[in-house]
Amino acid sequence: MIVELGHYALVLAFALTLVQCFLPLWGALTGDDRLMAVAPPVSVTLFMLIMISFVALTIAYLTSDFSVLNVVQNSHSAKPFIYKFTGVWGNHEGSMLLWVLILVFFGALVGVFGGNLPKDLKAATLAVQAWVTGGFILFLLATSNPFARVANPPLEGADLNPILQDIGLAIHPPLLYVGYVGFSITFSFAVAALILGRTDAAWARWVRPWTLLAWCFLTLGIAMGSYWAYYELGWGGWWFWDPVENASFMPWLAGTALLHSAIVMEKREALKIWTVLLAIFTFSLSLLGTFLVRSGVLTSVHAFATDPARGVFILGLLVFFIGGSLALYAWRAPMLKQGGLFAPISREGGLVLNNLFLTAACAAVFVGTLYPLALDAVTGEKISVGAPFFNLTFGPLMIPLLLAVPFGPILAWKRGDLLAASQRLYVAFGLALVFTLFTFWLWGMEKVLAPLGVGLAVWVMAGAVSEIVTRVKFFEIGPKRGFARLVGLPGSAWGTVVAHFGVGVTVLGIVTASAFQEERIETMRPGDTVEVSGYQVTFDGAAPRRGPNYVEEVGHFTIRQGGVLVTELDPSKRVYTARQMPTTEAGIHTIGFSQIYLSMGESRGDGAIDVRVYFKPLITLIWIGCVIMSLGAVFSMADRRLRIGAPKPASRRKTAQPAAAE
Template identity: 60%
Template sequence: MIVEIGHFALALALGVAVVQALVPLWGVSRRDAALAAVGPTAAVTCFLLVAFSFLALVVSYVRSDFSVENVVANSHSAQPLIYKVTSTWGNHEGSMLLWVLILTLFGALVAVSRRSLPTRLRAGTLAAQGFVTVAFLAFVLLTSNPFRRLDPAPGEGQDLNPILQDLGLAIHPPLLYVGYVGFSITYAFAVAALIDGRIDAVWARAVRPWTLLAWVFLTLGIAMGSYWAYYELGWGGWWFWDPVENASLMPWLAGTALIHSTVVMEKRDALKVWTILLAILTFSLSLLGTFIVRSGVLTSVHSFASDPGRGLFILAILVFFVGGSLALFAWRAPLLRQGGLFAPISREGALVVNNLFIATACATVFIGTLYPLVLEMLTGDKISVGPPFFNATFVPVVVPLLLLLPIGQTLAWKRGDLLGAAQRMSAALVLAIVSGLAVVAIMRGGPVLAPLGIGLGVFLIAGSAWDIGERVVRRASGASAMLSRAVGLPRSAWGTAFAHAGVGLSVIGIAAAAWSAEGIGVLKPGESLTSGRYTVVLESVTPRKGPNFTEDVARFRVSAGDRQLKPVEAMKRIYTARAMPTTEAGIRTDGLSQVYVSLGEPQGGGIAVRVYDKPLILLIWIGAVVMAFGGALSLTDRRFRLAVPRRAATRAVVQPAE
């Protein structure tokens, strides 16, 4: 019965979403406060209905209700409880319901937000969000119904894809979806501003926290997905420029540019048109990622099905919202009042350059991802665009961007002193050069560019620390005064420093991957294999039975020279229901480095083993966490905790360009 109620709640939510989309917009056009006030109530109601529907699906999975087709296809009675719950979104239908749940959650958060948004802006934003909700609710109900019944019901399910039976499924998709869907709010704010005809610092201050929130979760989601693939797939890599990976990287890059652009708009009332365009493009890239993954044009663990009807429906959503918003932008943007002026050498100028580099980097990923798909669609020819292309196009764009970051953050607003900023960063630059030379001396050879990468990472970290240190020491005498000044610095300043330092940590981890080593061999108990700094000895291979799988567990003794590390276990599993094998890598952390052991197939009385030496690899993900922490710290800044100042009660009209 709860299944039918959940289905009904989803259908009812569609009706409420239609009200949310149309009535506030009507109220704005008629200047009717009562109609405009319907938006918040409808948004909260829609969220509660979708939340109940999602809970009904979770209950069906927990109870192993095999009368539901979706449960049969993705669950098994022997699965541990945690994987029964995560199976809810480990498939196309359930994951799209989770997408809609998060979409309505953001609408409800805007509705109940204590920030004093102007009435017209709030109503327009909720209406735009309502249109997006209508589209995706219709998609779920018409093409991806998770509540479809089976009669007669089978006695057992088909089990979840074994690769997805991991705690990563409980963390990665929700984080990623909050990031993806969070940018729908910035999109809705942009559409509302274009309809209203006013874009100013009030709008920028209103939209920036939502941009930061989405960016923080998308950063964590990408990092978690990278680490999950690293330890689960057994291939030893953390990024492969796969189209699905790129689908998440593109909105992250655009969102990063949007964050910096909103800073200029809030501080200097500039870059208005560009900021609006970025808000539209960021969510458009999120929709594009949804199309790439859900349309069936790719075959991967992320592509749960290849139904052409679903692909066409998502393509229609993509065309409507991207094309419609760009058409609205083309119509209204030329009529908007331009912002303030600034010199090329200034904080604003540095942020503009930052945006240009990020946009170019995003464009290279966009072209490299879509070109093979478009070519196959038009000609039938299949080509592969892989790491060589992206390394040759993406890296040369990003490196100068990272070099400019520490200098740009020290420039003054409106008019800056480039020579003075460079002099302030001279100590950080010297430290970076010394670090690179020290790496060359210690490693005695190796890749030429890797020490440069280490130096670049150190420059970013030292530059961020130096910028904060200079602010604290300036006009402060004594330790107590410096401590007081440090505490009094805006949290956004600390957040920026942490975020940039996190980028530096990740750069160091990526550069250190150049010294990774790989060893391959067939081992019998007692035999050893050396890779880089580590030697592993196979002690035993024993069978073991899990709740819904059997596995062979290989136990290895690990040493690094004279140091003995704790033993590590690597497994080969066979999941009973699907008879599908998986590889569970054995990983032993040694400081910031890791030794990584992966099993192959039995050969000649032994077993194939791959051993990787991964120096400083943890810095890649630690850096991502530090970046996200910086974004979250900026969210707690005082100006975001205060209400957005209301605009003057004047008639909102489109203002002519200066």
């Protein structure tokens, strides 16, 4: 009964999206208050229905209800509880249901917390969101119904893809999806604004918290996915320019550009056309990513089940939403009035530069990801576009962008003074120079680019800090008043500083971990020792071990530094019994921000085993930097100015009301 209730809730939600698609939009276009008023409560009901559906599927997973096809195909009764739970979205159908859940979640958020929005914009936004939701529920029901039943339920399931049996799966997809799908709401805002002809500075202000929220989760999701691949795949790398990674990275780049151009739109009402286009593009890239991953065009861990019918359906959705929104854009954009003017050297100019480089980088990733696919489709020739391509295209685009980052927030709006800005950055420049020279001194001339990279990272970090310190004239007014001013700064100013600082931290991690890592690949026998970056890694032997649904060969390693015990690590190679699939569990020990990484390879017989030993200096900074970046988004969201017009507490409403009615 629970399963069928979940199924019905999904179907009912689909019927309800049909209502939501038309009534509020009709109301918004005709100015009918009552039709518009339908949107918020329905958005909440939709969320509840999909939640019922999701909970029902979860219960089927937790109780190993093998009368549900999806559970049979992706679960196993011996699986640990946590993976029964995470297995709900560790497969195609379940993850698409999570997609829909997040779509309606954002709809409900706007419905409940969008009190500051004008009614027509809110109604139209929710209607557009319902179009997207309806499309995806239809996709679920038509091609990948998670509630399909089995007449004669078997007693055991096929188990979850072992690579996905990891705590990373519990965190990575929900975070990534909240980000990925979160950009649907900015898309809905953009389309609604185009329909209503309401693209102005106020629109940018209303959209900002939603963009920030989605961006924050997408940043965390990508970072989490990267860390997960790092310790689960056992290759020692943290980013592979894999098409699936790129699929999530492209919306991030476009979303980052959107975040910045929306500031210009909000402050100066310039770049309106461009910002709306970016909002459409960002979600289109999310849709494209879903299409690439789910259609079977790409084969990877993420291509749970590849089915041409699904691919065609998603392609249809893609064409409908992207094509529709761009057609609307083409019709409306010429009617938009030009906004404020600005000189090339100005805050706006800086943000345009940022957009230029970010979109160019996004285009580079796009080409690198899709060109091999297109070539394969047209000529049948298979080529692989790997790290070298991206290092040559993406890398050079990032360097000028990073060099410019500290200037952006310092330049004045409208007409900036580059010389004055540079003067405020001389401390940052000095610090960068010192660190560059220090790295040169430490490593000599063998790696020329790495010290420059370190300098660049320091430049970004120090630049972010000096922006805020010089902004409040900290050293001129004395620490006491200086601190008071720092605390009094608006959240968005802090957000800028923190996020830019995070960028610097990530860059530092990337530079040091790639340039200064030490790697040894050895065949080791018990008792053998290899030395890496001053650490002696001794292989003590390997032994088999049995887990709940896998068997593994666990190696035992002792790590010493100058004879002093540092730690013991137990990396392993697992074979999941139900699918006979091997996985690698790396052994990782963190020392400060650096890590020792051990991964076991093939067994050579007679106790010898291939071992990869890495020392990765400051590698954790890559992910810490991402966390700091998303923290920046949190600061920015906390900006009280974003809540303008939000429903005020009862005591204050009296005074606020007449003001709004003027």
